[in-house]
Amino acid sequence: MKHKQFRIGKLVLPYVMILPAVALLAVFTFYPLFNMVYLSFFKYDMLTPKKFVGWDNYYQLFFVNIDFIAALKNTVFYTLGVIVFMISLALIFALWLQRSTWVNAIVQRFMFLPHICAMLTVAMVFQWLMDDRGLFNAVLSVFNLPALRWLNSSHTALLSILIVAIWKGVGYYALILLSSVKSIPPELLEAADLDDAGKLRTFFKITLPMLSPQLFFLLITITINSFKVFDAVRIMTGGGPGNSSDVLVFYIYRQAFNYSKYGLSAAAGTILLLILLVMTVIYFRILGKRVHYQ
Amino acid sequence: MYEYKKPNKKLLKVKKIVFAVISTFFKLLVCVIFAFPFLWMISTSFKTLYESLLYPPTLLPQNFTVDAYISLFEQVHLERYILNSLIILVSVTLLQVLIMVPAAYAFAKYNFKMKGVLFGAVMVAFMVPTQITFVSVFQMFSKMQLLDTLLPQIIPCICNAFGIFLLRQNFMQIPEELLESARLDEAGELKIMLKIMLPMSKSTLVTIMLLSMIGTWNSYFWPLVMTLHDSVRPITIAIQSLRNLEGGLEWPIIMAGNVILVLPVLILFFLASKKIIEAMAYRGVK
Structure with a gap:
């Protein structure tokens, strides 16, 4: 009898152990996910009962509200910019700082600093630096260069946010690449050196392929993170001037919390979800095959 | 006849030193680029409101004051x-x-x-x-x-x-x-x-x-x-x-707030930078 009890207990035990975790994920991750897709077909303001509207919210997003398209375009532009500059800069820094010297260790620590600080702080400090009467313009005027309007011009607002994002993240991504640069077997590079392969050739034929799994990881992480950009935009520009620096998540946020258009917000959220899903699948399908794994 | 040219050892050495100096200089520059915004934040937080509005700005506070910190806690x-x-x-x-x-x-x-x-x-x-x-x-x-x-x-x-x-x-x-x-x-x-x-x-x-x-x-x-x-x-x-705040953008107060926000993280980082870097990098590698 006691034996049987023990066995039932043993069967149930693992489920009891994972129950809190799984229940929390079900309530706070999976239910909201499905609820969002469901809500995207309704008109809902949390005060009056929701009303089924079919595809109308999506129609509104793409054909009526021009803001959404603007936010989408900006997000794509921002993401492309971050991918190109972040990855190439991280790669340059990783190769440049690869030797284990104390100078390099210090540089790495300085570069890493912004990554662990709140985006809020980074955004506010740069807002101050990029102020019309801030330090950046003062430095420009020392060199007799014209002052820039940074966050206050629709031409440079999104670009300024991009600069801040890269400044904050590049140290972290360089560090990830650095650990793989160090793990390239030195014999490979020596062999290339003996064969008189030029530096460029060695880079493209050995270093880059050896780093490809890590670069692939960076590509996915950076894409997903960039599509989620919000903090810097809300703090530094509020999406402006006009909607020149508006982005997807900020759009989703405003529809829900400023205008109580929860259905529209959910539809925009569903689009974001689809984009992230498609990007991940494409990356794994196309690039996954060409990535060299050791 | 084709003669094998001996590489000029002295020239190579000079080249190496010059290269190292330039490289170190740029490394220093990188440190400044990544540390400066933090220093600027700290410097601004100790300025008076009047001084923070000067243009061109002063690099270090001329009238050192902790008013910003006081008003953070009092107001x-x-x-x-x-x-x-x-x-x-x-x-x-x-x-x-x-x-x-x-x-x-x-x-x-x-x-x-x-x-x-x-x-x-x-x-x-x-x-x-x-x-x-x-x-x-x-x-x-x-x-x-x-x-x-x-x-x-x-x-x-x-x-x-x-x-x-x-x-x-x-x-x-x-x-x-x-x-x-x-x-x-x-x-x-x-x-x-x-x-x-x-x-x-x-x-x-x-x-x-x-x-x-x-x-x-x-x-x-x-x-x-x-x-x-x-x-x-x-x-x-x-x-x-x-x-x-009522007075519009008061940068010293804003920067003082951010100093307080960042300080615990920075202290943690200086105490355990190796551990934190490892932890964060691990997240990327796996």
Whole structure:
């Protein structure tokens, strides 16, 4: 009898152990996910009962509200910019700082600093630096260069946010690449050196392929993170001037919390979800095959 | 005749030195680029409002003052928000451990039906951004009328899917024989977890806790969408709203607030930079 009890207990035990975790994920991750897709077909303001509207919210997003398209375009532009500059800069820094010297260790620590600080702080400090009467313009005027309007011009607002994002993240991504640069077997590079392969050739034929799994990881992480950009935009520009620096998540946020258009917000959220899903699948399908794994 | 040219050793050496000097110079420049905004923040926080508005700006405060810090605590009562942040931080970190450890143990050392599916669900959950789930979660707490408590900032954050994954990896490396012999000694599962599993994964656990502490302290998006009243807001939201003070943009006060926000993280970083860098890099490698 006691034996049987023990066995039932043993069967149930693992489920009891994972129950809190799984229940929390079900309530706070999976239910909201499905609820969002469901809500995207309704008109809902949390005060009056929701009303089924079919595809109308999506129609509104793409054909009526021009803001959404603007936010989408900006997000794509921002993401492309971050991918190109972040990855190439991280790669340059990783190769440049690869030797284990104390100078390099210090540089790495300085570069890493912004990554662990709140985006809020980074955004506010740069807002101050990029102020019309801030330090950046003062430095420009020392060199007799014209002052820039940074966050206050629709031409440079999104670009300024991009600069801040890269400044904050590049140290972290360089560090990830650095650990793989160090793990390239030195014999490979020596062999290339003996064969008189030029530096460029060695880079493209050995270093880059050896780093490809890590670069692939960076590509996915950076894409997903960039599509989620919000903090810097809300703090530094509020999406402006006009909607020149508006982005997807900020759009989703405003529809829900400023205008109580929860259905529209959910539809925009569903689009974001689809984009992230498609990007991940494409990356794994196309690039996954060409990535060299050791 | 073709003559083999001896490389000029002296020239090579000079070249090398020049190269090293240039390289070091640029490395210094990089340090300045990454440290300067922080120094500028600190410098501004000790200026008077008048001096902060001068153009061109002064590099260091001419009239050193701590007025900005004083008004942070006397006018804004930052200590209340700091207290909120600390309550959230401690609860989230501890509850995370409480939920993560048994789950990771079960996923690592037990075989049960649906294990693969359930673990897959945990991994998928890790990929779902909060920027997609926040509206529904907000509605949930709004219906339960809990928005004037700290719970919306704690409960949804206490299941750390990434932590479960990391800890499970660690638990799986602990040899089965160790557990079996403990079971023969009639040690209960709880005892095994506390006396064997945890001590052997201390480093991973500390790493996970460190990451989630920094993340929670810095978080901006979640508290922004989960709070309606100042009484439950954490330090980040309080600092953000420093921009709406009556006197317009008072940069010394704003920068002072940010110094206070960044200081604990910086101190932690200087104490344990190696550990933190390892932890963060690990997150990228795996």
